[in-house]
Amino acid sequence: MSSQIRNVLIGGGTGKVGYYLIKHLKKQGYNVSLISRNAKNISGTLSILNMLPGTLLAKAKDDFADVRMHTWKDIRLNGIPHETDVVINLAGKTIASPGMFTDRFKKQLRSSRIETTEALAAAIAKSDNPPQKYITASAVGKTPRL
Numbered sequence: 001m002s003s004q005i006r007n008v009l010i011g012g013g014t015g016k017v018g019y020y021l022i023k024h025l026k027k028q029g030y031n032v033s034l035i036s037r038n039a040k041n042i043s044g045t046l047s048i049l050n051m052l053p054g055t056l057l058a059k060a061k062d063d064f065a066d067v068r069m070h071t072w073k074d075i076r077l078n079g080i081p082h083e084t085d086v087v088i089n090l091a092g093k094t095i096a097s098p099g100m101f102t103d104r105f106k107k108q109l110r111s112s113r114i115e116t117t118e119a120l121a122a123a124i125a126k127s128d129n130p131p132q133k134y135i136t137a138s139a140v141g142k143t144p145r146l
Helices: 016-027 047-051 054-063 072-078 103-126
Strands: 007-011 031-036 068-071 086-089 133-136
Touching: 007 016, 016 031, 031 072, 068 072, 072 103, 086 103, 103 133
Parallel strands: 007 031, 007 086, 031 068, 086 133
Antiparallel strands: none
């Protein structure tokens, strides 16, 4: 871990990729904060935890207990946390959802990526202490034209 990078803010890290990214970062000694639509405790937010059997679930909840939670509303109103060194945006509606590629679904898919990216970019631009890095990723795969 770089001595200068300690605090990572992850947007939309509640799925499988986010789970493993948070787990890896915490193992490396990073402080992790998570942005989600709803700021339940981390174990109520990470969707992958619902798939773990009892003993693994209890361990995972302990592993993620100190992850700080923020909502997208918090970020829009208050900006990114002051000591954030890196922002990683994984936000976006899951492509493999029921009702795929209806007009409504396609609108949600686009807005779930565009609005979160815009919110983070605006919060970073207004920050007195902007992060050293901003990384954004979206789903990969072939989809019909949106």
